[in-house]
Amino acid sequence: MKATIYDVAQAAGVSIATVSKVINQTGRISDKTRKHVYQVMEKLKYEPNMVASALTKKSTYTLGLTLPDLANPFFAEIARAVEDRGREYGFSVLICSTDNDPDKEVQYLSLLTQKRVDGIISAVRIQNDHFLKKMLQHHIPFVLITREMPTLAVDTVMVDDFLGGYLAGSHLVELGHKRIAILVEDMDNTSNLERIRGCRQAMANSNVMLDEGLVLISGYSVECGKSTMKKLLSIDERPSAVFACNDLLAIGAIQAAREVGLQLPSDLSVVGFDNTILATIIDPPLTTISQPIQEIGRRAVDLLIQEIKQEKVLKQRVVLLPDLVLRKSSAINIT
Amino acid sequence: MKATIYDVAQAAGVSIATVSKVINQTGRISDKTRKHVYQVMEKLKYEPNMVASALTKKSTYTLGLTLPDLANPFFAEIARAVEDRGREYGFSVLICSTDNDPDKEVQYLSLLTQKRVDGIISAVRIQNDHFLKKMLQHHIPFVLITREMPTLAVDTVMVDDFLGGYLAGSHLVELGHKRIAILVEDMDNTSNLERIRGCRQAMANSNVMLDEGLVLISGYSVECGKSTMKKLLSIDERPSAVFACNDLLAIGAIQAAREVGLQLPSDLSVVGFDNTILATIIDPPLTTISQPIQEIGRRAVDLLIQEIKQEKVLKQRVVLLPDLVLRKSSAINIT
DNA sequence: GTGAAAGCGCTAACAC
DNA sequence: GTGTTAGCGCTTTCAC
Numbered sequence: 001m002k003a004t005i006y007d008v009a010q011a012a013g014v015s016i017a018t019v020s021k022v023i024n025q026t027g028r029i030s031d032k033t034r035k036h037v038y039q040v041m042e043k044l045k046y047e048p049n050m051v052a053s054a055l056t057k058k059s060t061y062t063l064g065l066t067l068p069d070l071a072n073p074f075f076a077e078i079a080r081a082v083e084d085r086g087r088e089y090g091f092s093v094l095i096c097s098t099d100n101d102p103d104k105e106v107q108y109l110s111l112l113t114q115k116r117v118d119g120i121i122s123a124v125r126i127q128n129d130h131f132l133k134k135m136l137q138h139h140i141p142f143v144l145i146t147r148e149m150p151t152l153a154v155d156t157v158m159v160d161d162f163l164g165g166y167l168a169g170s171h172l173v174e175l176g177h178k179r180i181a182i183l184v185e186d187m188d189n190t191s192n193l194e195r196i197r198g199c200r201q202a203m204a205n206s207n208v209m210l211d212e213g214l215v216l217i218s219g220y221s222v223e224c225g226k227s228t229m230k231k232l233l234s235i236d237e238r239p240s241a242v243f244a245c246n247d248l249l250a251i252g253a254i255q256a257a258r259e260v261g262l263q264l265p266s267d268l269s270v271v272g273f274d275n276t277i278l279a280t281i282i283d284p285p286l287t288t289i290s291q292p293i294q295e296i297g298r299r300a301v302d303l304l305i306q307e308i309k310q311e312k313v314l315k316q317r318v319v320l321l322p323d324l325v326l327r328k329s330s331a332i333n334i335t
Numbered sequence: 336m337k338a339t340i341y342d343v344a345q346a347a348g349v350s351i352a353t354v355s356k357v358i359n360q361t362g363r364i365s366d367k368t369r370k371h372v373y374q375v376m377e378k379l380k381y382e383p384n385m386v387a388s389a390l391t392k393k394s395t396y397t398l399g400l401t402l403p404d405l406a407n408p409f410f411a412e413i414a415r416a417v418e419d420r421g422r423e424y425g426f427s428v429l430i431c432s433t434d435n436d437p438d439k440e441v442q443y444l445s446l447l448t449q450k451r452v453d454g455i456i457s458a459v460r461i462q463n464d465h466f467l468k469k470m471l472q473h474h475i476p477f478v479l480i481t482r483e484m485p486t487l488a489v490d491t492v493m494v495d496d497f498l499g500g501y502l503a504g505s506h507l508v509e510l511g512h513k514r515i516a517i518l519v520e521d522m523d524n525t526s527n528l529e530r531i532r533g534c535r536q537a538m539a540n541s542n543v544m545l546d547e548g549l550v551l552i553s554g555y556s557v558e559c560g561k562s563t564m565k566k567l568l569s570i571d572e573r574p575s576a577v578f579a580c581n582d583l584l585a586i587g588a589i590q591a592a593r594e595v596g597l598q599l600p601s602d603l604s605v606v607g608f609d610n611t612i613l614a615t616i617i618d619p620p621l622t623t624i625s626q627p628i629q630e631i632g633r634r635a636v637d638l639l640i641q642e643i644k645q646e647k648v649l650k651q652r653v654v655l656l657p658d659l660v661l662r663k664s665s666a667i668n669i670t
Numbered sequence: 671g672t673g674a675a676a677g678c679g680c681t682a683a684c685a686c
Numbered sequence: 687g688t689g690t691t692a693g694c695g696c697t698t699t700c701a702c
Contacts, residue, residue, distance in 0.1 A: 002473070004679055015689045020681060027682095028687055045473070050449045051389045052679035055694045060386060062429070062450070070418060073612070076411035083405060083432055092446060094397070095430050097418055111427060114385045115397070138337070138380070222616075251616055277408070281557075281586055283618035339695055350673045355697060362698095363671055387695035390678045674701080678694105685690075 003044040012040040023048055054116065063304065064112035064120040066096040066105065073276040074247070074293070075123065078145070081297025082121060089305050091118065100125045100220075109135055119304040121145055125189055141307035143300045147191045148317065155307065156317040157300045161191045164289040164322040165198025168243045168271045171287070171324055172199075173206045175269060176333035181214035181232055181239035183225055183249045195245050195273065214239055218249055225252020226259075233260050240333045241269040247276045250286055254329065265331035275325050284328035292320050338379040347375040358383055389451065398639065399447035399455040401431040401440065408611040409582070409628070410458065413480070416632025417456060424640050426453065435460045435555075444470055454639040456480055460524055476642035478635045482526045483652065490642065491652040492635045496526045499624040499657040500533025503578045503606045506622070506659055508541045510604060511668035516549035516567055516574035518560055518584045530580050530608065549574055553584055560587020561594075568595050575670045576604040582611045585621055589664065600666035610660050619663035627655050 005023075009016040014033060021027040022037045029037075040046075054060040063086050067075040079095055086093050094117060096108040105124055109131065112120055119141035124132065129152050135142060136154060144156045172180050182199060184192045200210045218228035225244060229252060232238065244250035250272030257268045264270065264284050272279060275290030299318050306312040340358075344351040349368060356362040357372045364372075375381075389395040398421050402410040414430055421428050429452060431443040440459055444466065447455055454476035459467065464487050470477060471489060479491040507515050517534060519527045535545045553563035560579060564587060567573065579585035585607030592603045599605065599619050607614060610625030634653050641647040 006679080016680080017682085017689055017691095018687085021688085024681080030687060033687080045469070047445065047448050047473075049390075049451060049679055051386050051395060051451050052694090053681070054386045055390055055679080055696090056681040058694080069415065070405075071408075071412045071415040071612075073406075073408055073411065076408065076414075077406045079411075079430070080404065080406040080432060083430065092429050092431065092450070094427050095414070095418065096427065097415060110382065113382050115427070116384060116386050134380070138382075222612075277406075277557075278613070278616055281613055281617050341695080351696080352673055352675095352698080353671085356672085359697080365671060368671080384695055387678090388697070390680090390695080391697045393678080672702085674699105676697105676699085678696085680694085681692105683690100683692090686688085 002049075003046040004049070005046075007044055008037065008040050008046050011044060012037050059118055059308075060116050061091050062115075062117050063091050063093045063301070064096065064108075064115075064117040065093050065122070066098055066108050066112075066120065067123040068098055068100045068125065070095060070097045072248070073278055074274045074291075077276065077293045078123070078297050081294045082301055085298045085301035089301070091301075091305070098124070106131050113138060113140055118308045119143070121300045121304060123147065141304050143304045143307075145296055145300045147189050150190060153315050155303045155315050157296050157303065157320070158191075158318070159291045159296070159320050159322045161194035162198040162201075164273060164291075165195035165200075165243070166202045167198075167322065167324045168195075168273070168289055169199035169202025170205075171330065172241045172243060172269060172271060173203055173208055175241070175330060177241035177269060178208055178333070179214070179237065179239040179241070180208070180210065181216065181242040182210075183216055183218050183228060183242055183244040183253060185220050185224075185245060185249065186217055192245050199243050218252075220248070222248050222252040222255070225249035226256045227252075229253040229256035230260065233257065233262070239268075240335050241271070241330070243271050243273075245273050247272040247274045247278050247286060247288055250288065250329075251278055251282050254282055254284075254286070265329050266334060269330040269333070271330055279325070279327065282329075287327045287330040288325050290323045290325045292322075295320055337384075338381040339384070340381075342379055343372065343375050343381050346379060347372050393451075394453055394643075395451050396426050397450075397452050398426050398428045398636070399431065399443075399450075399452040400428050400457070401433055401443050401447075401455065402458040403433055403435045403460065405430060405432045407583070408613055409609045409626075412611065412628045413458070413632050416629045417636055420633045420636035424636070426636075426640070433459070441466050448473060448475055453643045454478070456635045456639060458482065476639050478639045478642075480631055480635045482524050485525060488650050490638045490650050492631050492638065492655070493526075493653070494626045494631070494655050494657045496529035497533040497536075499608060499626075500530035500535075500578070501537045502533075502657065502659045503530075503608070503624055504534035504537025505540075506665065507576045507578060507604060507606060508538055508543055510576070510665060512576035512604060513543055513668070514549070514572065514574040514576070515543070515545065516551065516577040517545075518551055518553050518563060518577055518579040518588060520555050520559075520580060520584065521552055527580050534578050553587075555583070557583050557587040557590070560584035561591045562587075564588040564591035565595065568592065568597070574603075575668045576606070576665070578606045580608050582607040582609045582613050582621060582623055585623065585664075586613055586617050589617055589619075589621070600664050601669060604665035604668070606665055614660070614662065617664075622662045622665040623660050625658045625660045627657075630655055
């Protein structure tokens with residue numbers, strides 16, 4: 001059996017309270033006994049049992065992170081950022097991929113509260129905020145990332161989606177594009193809606209009308225983006241540019257365009273969103289709207305920890321600003 | 336405060352033992368009281384405290400996963416596979432990125448034991464097996480993935496690196512390449528050594544000698560692969576093909592080649608290793624050695640759970656076989 | 671079928 | 687400086 005605090009106390013000839021104090025560096029302990037206790041712990045290969053201490057301290061020093069899919073590079077990078085920042089505060093992180101499945105989201109959120117994580121960071125899709133509301137009633141520190149929940153008073157770290165869409169739209173319009181298509185995974189969350197709205201606004205500002213028939217819901221993966229794009233390219237008056245609401249779809253669009261024999265960026269301009277590692281790897285390198293991934297993870301953890309430590313009462317929405325990253329997938333419209 | 340089992344018991348007019356039994360579906364409870372207890376739990380929004388139950392049951396239902404870097408697509412996919420399979424058994428997973436830093440590895444491994452995870456899956460680099468040995472002495476279920484530890488009796492799930500290297504080498508040799516370079520992140524672990532050995536063997540079988548000067552240690556990232564490759568391409572008698580020991584380096588190599596103005600695959604053939612999503616995105620699509628990522632995660636979890644449930648005593652090394660995935664980055668040598 | 675009570679390994683008053 | 691002790695919220699015999 002694993003050594004317990006009792007074993008250490010006994011072997012060291014002190015009380016368990018003393019051992020506890022040296023472990024946690026609390027109270028006053030003489031140098032002599034402290035060193036002695038350390039030695040004994042070493043000899044017994046004692047590893048403090050954090051589940052026991054969590055039961056008394058009411059703190060597990062672990063954070064929950066739910067996101068759509070850990071295998072998606074964007075979320076993997078987010079997860080890494082969260083992990084790193086959490087580590088700085090002494091927290092580890094329990095990761096849950098929800099596949100955007102409301103059932104899984106609910107299950108995981110419930111699991112995390114049962115495991116008594118100290119706080120939860122969540123890139124949820126749930127639009128019906130009812131469950132989240134319940135969550136918040138449980139008073140468990142909670143930070144939403146990536147998407148906002150307009151109807152909920154919840155800490156949020158996100159990027160300005162409208163501005164992102166606006167930047168993408170402006171860029172394309174400035175390049176002289178008139179027929180611009182938009183690829184979006186779904187219309188179920190505010191983020192995508194805002195990105196589209198931003199793009200539409202930018203176009204309108206230059207008196208370019210967005211043909212609503214060119215706004216296509218394509219689904220989640222590269223494959224989806226590709227097949228949707230193929231359909232789009234087969235229509236009579238095909239667009240000269242496309243704004244894809246995430247890099248995965250943008251890549252699908254590029255692959256589709258090439259398979260159809262188009263040259264990029266001369267025949268078609270593509271702008272993505274996220275600026276994941278994929279954007280640098282695809283050929284041509286993808287012009288995209290960058291999300292400050294590190295910063296999102298970092299700020300989300302900071303907010304969460306503050307709430308956990310009760311250093312803060314004010315809920316807030318942190319809106320980071322996206323950037324247009326110019327690469328080679330967009331060019332002047334020559335049609 | 337959160338409701339406890341006492342609150343439920345009191346509100347339901349039964350003992351906590353009864354409540355516990357309905358939660359865990361153990362013992363014999365009448366239909367009537369069971370339903371009643373459920374109702375009360377619902378009303379009180381009771382969430383069982385798993386840290387308390389973990390303390391008694393000595394099982395946290397969480398797995399630890401350590402890997403070099405979660406932001407690396409290969410490991411992100413592994414993590415996702417582990418998460419999914421773990422979930423099927425009712426386990427969640429605590430993820431730790433070590434950056435291949437021995438200190439972090441040791442810290443995380445220690446942290447995981449303190450949190451009393453039920454088992455650990457580890458893609459470690461630590462070549463000095465001393466720490467792992469200690470780990471195993473603690474009798475905590477442990478499965479090594481991705482790399483083997485020849486000197487240790489530890490459950491392992493890995494791919495046959497030698498065969499992988501062999502497949503890569505054979506492919507290149509069959510295409511008529513004589514001057515083949517190898518890009519490797521480091522020589523500190525058996526996997527890379529075996530991949531190189533496999534490649535060398537394949538070449539030798541066809542009487543092609545591996546110029547040891549063309550075996551280059553490049554470091555970890557795409558950038559590293561790129562800069563190493565640039566140097567390699569500037570030498571007098573540049574290679575006509577390169578085997579990169581992972582996709583990231585292969586991509587760096589491709590990017591370097593293009594920047595120098597080479598045509599792929601006609602001027603240079605590149606073969607990678609891992610078959611991550613990146614291989615499908617780079618242009619030209621990367622010919623690579625595929626690791627069965629899903630299967631690795633799945634088998635690792637299976638092994639671990641068996642050990643946790645003590646359904647198995649025999650340690651084993653599961654060696655999965657890699658495949659050559661032909662894409663467009665390799666071609667007949669025309670030099 | 672149901673309940674009383676003894677732990678699980680630790681922390682935090684409080685006493686000395 | 688150090689020790690005693692009462693929980694933390696649950697599971698699990700063992701009675702009844």
